[in-house]
Amino acid sequence: MIAVDILLDGLFAAVAAIGFGAISDPPMRAFPRIALLAAVGHALRYCLMNYADIDIASASLCAAMVIGFGSLWLGRGVRCPMTVLYIPALLPMVPGIYAYKTVFSLIMFLQSLNDPGQSMQYMQLFFLNATVSLSVIALLAAGATLPIFVFKRKAFSLTRRRRAGRSAAEPNGNDPEPQEDPADNEEERAKTTGIVNARTTGESETPINNPQ
Numbered sequence: 001m002i003a004v005d006i007l008l009d010g011l012f013a014a015v016a017a018i019g020f021g022a023i024s025d026p027p028m029r030a031f032p033r034i035a036l037l038a039a040v041g042h043a044l045r046y047c048l049m050n051y052a053d054i055d056i057a058s059a060s061l062c063a064a065m066v067i068g069f070g071s072l073w074l075g076r077g078v079r080c081p082m083t084v085l086y087i088p089a090l091l092p093m094v095p096g097i098y099a100y101k102t103v104f105s106l107i108m109f110l111q112s113l114n115d116p117g118q119s120m121q122y123m124q125l126f127f128l129n130a131t132v133s134l135s136v137i138a139l140l141a142a143g144a145t146l147p148i149f150v151f152k153r154k155a156f157s158l159t160r161r162r163r164a165g166r167s168a169a170e171p172n173g174n175d176p177e178p179q180e181d182p183a184d185n186e187e188e189r190a191k192t193t194g195i196v197n198a199r200t201t202g203e204s205e206t207p208i209n210n211p212q
Contacts, residue, residue: 002051009046010046018035020087030078033075037089038092042063044059044062044066048062057136061140064141064144068082068143071144094136098132
């Protein structure tokens with residue numbers, strides 16, 4: 001029963017992520033990876049919250065880190081940026097129920113200003129739900145973008161293609177500059193000197209005809 005609940009949670013998250021991903025029109029080869037990241041991340045948060053007694057904010061951070069590092073690993077195969085993969089995968093984990101309760105509490109607070117006790121209760125609910133919503137969203141963003149700062153060069157090279165014959169001594173992918181051969185320089189200098197000397201000798205041996 002526990003396994004079924006986890007699989008259903010991951011399945012529903014994958015379907016939602018595919019729907020969110022279709023909005024940004026990613027390549028078709030990216031959809032299976034988006035669904036996989038969303039399913040793994042959401043199922044992990046579900047397990048941490050229900051079986052490890054971890055709060056929603058900390059569980060969201062762990063799931064977002066898994067999605068972030070997973071998008072860094074899977075992005076190489078589809079030649080697309082990390083954001084194409086991890087943003088749709090994160091959206092099913094946005095705490096919509098807490099955001100709804102935040103707005104609802106604010107509206108009820110404004111409608112119950114004449115009752116100090118009830119208005120204070122709605123104000124407390126407003127701050128509680130707003131704090132949870134903002135903290136979860138902030139930790140989702142932090143966890144997903146962490147791989148970009150840890151593996152910056154790799155993250156920004158996901159869409160680059162490897163060129164054949166890349167030198168192993170050039171880790172940044174730049175072509176090595178050709179080295180000049182000293183022997184070639186000496187030979188070129190000798191040829192230039194010989195041509196100049198020949199021209200000088202020829203000009204000096206040319207007879208000068210004085211006009212009669």
